[in-house]
Amino acid sequence: MAIMEDHLFAPGHTACSGCGQALAVRLVLRAAGSNVIIANATGCLEIFSSNYPYSSWEVPWIHSLFENTAAVASGIEAALRITGRLGNTKVIAQGGDGGTADIGFGSLSGMLERGHDVLYVCYDNEAYMNTGIQRSGLTPYAASTTTSPAGKQSWGKPQGKKDMVGLALAHGAPYVATASVGYPHDLDRKVKRALEITGPKYLQIHCPCPLGWRHDTSLTIEIAKLAVQSGLFPLLEFRDGELVQAHKISRPRPVEEYLRPQGRFAHLFAGEAGQEQIAAIQQIAERNIARYGLRRQERTAAKVPATAGEVTTEEKAARDRERVFTAAELAGFDGREGRPAYLAYQGLVYDVSGSSLWPDGDHQGMHQAGEDLTAAMADAGHGDEILAQFPVVGRLARDI
Amino acid sequence: MAKEILEGSRAVARAVAMCRPQVIAAYPITPQTHIVQELAQLVADGELAAEYVNVESEHSAASVILGASAAGVRVYTSTTSQGMLLMNEVLYNLAGLRLPAVMTCVNRAVSAPLNIWNDHQDSISVRDSGWMQFYAENNQEAVDLLLQAYRLAEDHRVLLPAMVCMDGYILSHAWEVVDIPTPAAVDTFLPPYPPLYRLDTENPLTFGAYAEPDKYTETRYMMQEAMNRALEVLPEIQADFARIFGRRYQGPVEGYRLEDAETVFIGMGSTMGTVKEAVDALRQQGEKVGAVRLIAYRPFPAQALYAALQRVRQAIIFDRAVSLGSGGPLATEVRALFQSAPDCPAISSGFLGLGGRDVTEETVINAYAQTRGRTVQGIFFDLRHDVEMEGVEG
Ligand SMILES: Cc1ncc(C[n+]2csc(CCOP(=O)(O)OP(=O)(O)O)c2C)c(N)n1
Numbered sequence: 001m002a003i004m005e006d007h008l009f010a011p012g013h014t015a016c017s018g019c020g021q022a023l024a025v026r027l028v029l030r031a032a033g034s035n036v037i038i039a040n041a042t043g044c045l046e047i048f049s050s051n052y053p054y055s056s057w058e059v060p061w062i063h064s065l066f067e068n069t070a071a072v073a074s075g076i077e078a079a080l081r082i083t084g085r086l087g088n089t090k091v092i093a094q095g096g097d098g099g100t101a102d103i104g105f106g107s108l109s110g111m112l113e114r115g116h117d118v119l120y121v122c123y124d125n126e127a128y129m130n131t132g133i134q135r136s137g138l139t140p141y142a143a144s145t146t147t148s149p150a151g152k153q154s155w156g157k158p159q160g161k162k163d164m165v166g167l168a169l170a171h172g173a174p175y176v177a178t179a180s181v182g183y184p185h186d187l188d189r190k191v192k193r194a195l196e197i198t199g200p201k202y203l204q205i206h207c208p209c210p211l212g213w214r215h216d217t218s219l220t221i222e223i224a225k226l227a228v229q230s231g232l233f234p235l236l237e238f239r240d241g242e243l244v245q246a247h248k249i250s251r252p253r254p255v256e257e258y259l260r261p262q263g264r265f266a267h268l269f270a271g272e273a274g275q276e277q278i279a280a281i282q283q284i285a286e287r288n289i290a291r292y293g294l295r296r297q298e299r300t301a302a303k304v305p306a307t308a309g310e311v312t313t314e315e316k317a318a319r320d321r322e323r324v325f326t327a328a329e330l331a332g333f334d335g336r337e338g339r340p341a342y343l344a345y346q347g348l349v350y351d352v353s354g355s356s357l358w359p360d361g362d363h364q365g366m367h368q369a370g371e372d373l374t375a376a377m378a379d380a381g382h383g384d385e386i387l388a389q390f391p392v393v394g395r396l397a398r399d400i
Numbered sequence: 401m402a403k404e405i406l407e408g409s410r411a412v413a414r415a416v417a418m419c420r421p422q423v424i425a426a427y428p429i430t431p432q433t434h435i436v437q438e439l440a441q442l443v444a445d446g447e448l449a450a451e452y453v454n455v456e457s458e459h460s461a462a463s464v465i466l467g468a469s470a471a472g473v474r475v476y477t478s479t480t481s482q483g484m485l486l487m488n489e490v491l492y493n494l495a496g497l498r499l500p501a502v503m504t505c506v507n508r509a510v511s512a513p514l515n516i517w518n519d520h521q522d523s524i525s526v527r528d529s530g531w532m533q534f535y536a537e538n539n540q541e542a543v544d545l546l547l548q549a550y551r552l553a554e555d556h557r558v559l560l561p562a563m564v565c566m567d568g569y570i571l572s573h574a575w576e577v578v579d580i581p582t583p584a585a586v587d588t589f590l591p592p593y594p595p596l597y598r599l600d601t602e603n604p605l606t607f608g609a610y611a612e613p614d615k616y617t618e619t620r621y622m623m624q625e626a627m628n629r630a631l632e633v634l635p636e637i638q639a640d641f642a643r644i645f646g647r648r649y650q651g652p653v654e655g656y657r658l659e660d661a662e663t664v665f666i667g668m669g670s671t672m673g674t675v676k677e678a679v680d681a682l683r684q685q686g687e688k689v690g691a692v693r694l695i696a697y698r699p700f701p702a703q704a705l706y707a708a709l710q711r712v713r714q715a716i717i718f719d720r721a722v723s724l725g726s727g728g729p730l731a732t733e734v735r736a737l738f739q740s741a742p743d744c745p746a747i748s749s750g751f752l753g754l755g756g757r758d759v760t761e762e763t764v765i766n767a768y769a770q771t772r773g774r775t776v777q778g779i780f781f782d783l784r785h786d787v788e789m790e791g792v793e794g
Pocket residue numbers: 021042043044045066067095096097098099100123125126127128129130131136
């Protein structure tokens with residue numbers, strides 16, 4: 001996995017195996033680079049990464065308290081600003097969903113309102129994991145937690161997720177986005193984009209927690225993807241209040257597929273009555289899909305009969321192979337928003353649009369179409385023979 | 401240096417500006433407001449080059465200066481009463497992180513019932529937080545102690561935050577003559593803040609790590625040692641202060657007319673000005689009385705107090721805060737000082753001036769009369785018997 005080659009977040013920490021948050025942190029740091037100062041809320045992440053005298057942090061890092069991270073980061077930013085260090089050095093504030101949406105909401109609101117040049121990252125594992133899986137404002141509807149347990153008269157948490165994106169937008173933050181560990185490429189891009197923007201930024205990353213969600217530790221990425229593909233956790237990106245990108249789904253997966261592997265939803269599958277609850281959750285997904293326009297229009301390939309005077313398919317294919325793509329042109333074929341998905345490998349450009357392994361131009365959450373993946377092949381779980389099944393549509397221009 | 405007649409808050413704000421903090425964060429609360437408004441104006445007028453962060457709560461005020469101090473700059477905040485209680489959690493954190501923040505506590509009572517007037521309940525409530533605490537008798541001291549607090553807090557032998565406590569209204573809103581130092585003199589006394597460690601991408605460090613039982617005790621030990629060292633460093637700083645500003649402070653405790661005193665009043669803050677006048681009055685009547693004032697409450701000046709009180713027959717301690725269910729915080733500690741010591745004076749103690757109740761010469765003289773020939777603990781010296789206490793006394 002080429003994307004994980006840097007280690008600003010050192011191994012040896014004590015996160016559970018399969019921890020989505022630990023993975024997300026590495027991705028965030030990798031994208032941010034070494035010129036950042038991080039303020040970290042109390043929570044799993046702080047505990048598993050900073051047990052004195054050990055520390056996983058290869059960047060300057062401070063933990064103060066549970067609910068004040070955005071304020072601590074505001075202070076760091078103010079100090080950097082007055083000493084002329086801001087800009088070169090970026091500031092990231094980060095915390096769990098509890099530290100962000102509940103107890104730390106006031107200080108986050110203050111930071112956003114005052115307009116500090118800080119990226120706030122919320123690692124959303126949908127409960128207070130550090131203290132033993134209690135419900136938070138970002139715990140989803142019907143999830144069973146230790147303080148919103150399913151029981152004879154309870155289906156788990158009666159409320160849905162707090163709309164933190166909407167709340168961040170209401171502050172006028174110039175960059176607000178959601179991401180998922182299931183889509184590292186997208187996450188990487190969003191962190192980089194956010195850090196290019198001056199002002200307060202809010203990024204909420206969906207991070208499955210095998211311990212709290214009670215799923216197999218090998219399913220972290222799979223489950224993260226299912227949350228996105230079902231419409232329960234939309235991947236969104238807002239610039240200056242405008243939705244500039246929403247990760248499209250062609251055929252939304254039924255929420256059941258997402259819920260079933262997770263113990264926190266097991267009570268929904270225990271009998272008939274649970275079906276109603278599942279239907280209610282399906283409704284939540286449908287509402288997200290409608291609200292953010294997540295459904296991708298299926299492209300119907302219009303069949304044009306080859307008549308006299310027109311080029312045949314073979315001729316057209318041959319001509320296509322002659323097409324030369326610059327890197328910038330290639331980038332336009334990223335598979336998003338219904339665009340074709342092309343990739344380059346050893347000088348040739350392949351069309352992977354039809355492949356189920358490249359939905360929306362995304363491959364296993366690791367690679368995005370529109371790029372030269374020659375180097376990445378070395379780390380792939382397969383060889384380049386796999387490309388033979390895809391049509392070649394052109395050549396990649398050499399760098400001049 | 402120039403003597404000026406000005407409001408206490410204004411004098412403090414001017415002194416703060418001369419200390420050149422680079423980040424100020426505060427949240428308004430009566431009677432601290434005049435200080436922070438004046439600072440905001442100084443920044444707005446370009447007379448103070450600082451980031452002034454208008455936070456959404458005192459919890460965040462303390463957190464902002466925490467972040468800024470960790471990033472290596474000098475910081476300031478000010479609060480009182482409910483604001484102090486809301487900051488409480490962060491105060492412990494600032495101290496534990498060994499960040500030399502400085503604040504002015506404009507002392508005020510704590511709710512309920514809501515009361516915006518002066519006593520010491522707010523700062524006393526955070527006495528165990530690891531902040532050093534200094535109590536000003538007048539506005540000149542509120543200024544002088546602020547400068548000394550920065551020097552002491554930032555001294556690498558100490559590295560603990562410090563609060564200068566000044567009585568709400570009585571000092572903060574009082575117009576007094578104050579000798580305002582020149583910026584040049586302050587620069588000589590207080591050079592730019594040299595952080596020992598700071599958040600810096602060139603040298604990435606982890607601040608605020610998690611400490612398990614095998615490490616935590618040592619952090620407390622180191623802080624306690626730093627408190628003890630502060631008592632040793634203070635006279636050094638005071639000597640420097642005297643040299644530059646001409647005003648002499650002698651240690652953490654001040655004695656008044658102790659020469660042949662048999663009875664001594666003990667207390668802190670502006671009340672002690674009144675107490676000194678009462679001492680003068682009683683002396684005129686031939687009573688051998690004196691006063692001892694704690695300037696530093698944290699670190700607790702045990703040795704200096706012991707030395708000052710060793711030869712007196714009777715001590716009367718005035719607390720302006722109550723440890724409900726126990727007694728007077730100051731009294732408890734002073735009594736502990738003499739526990740099983742030879743020549744222990746007869747110690748009486750009680751409360752006065754709670755929630756802004758006036759403390760006059762008469763209050764002190766009455767307290768003296770009430771404790772003649774007997775020792776009493778925890779009495780409310782100025783309790784009114786004409787106020788209906790329905791449902792309270794049962
Ligand atoms: C003021 C305060 N209240 C409660 C706690 C206890 N506490 C520590 S971490 C935590 C939960 C963290 O949950 P979240 O922010 O969702 O992060 P996670 O551990 O799930 O990553 C709680 C309740 C605390 N440290 N401080």
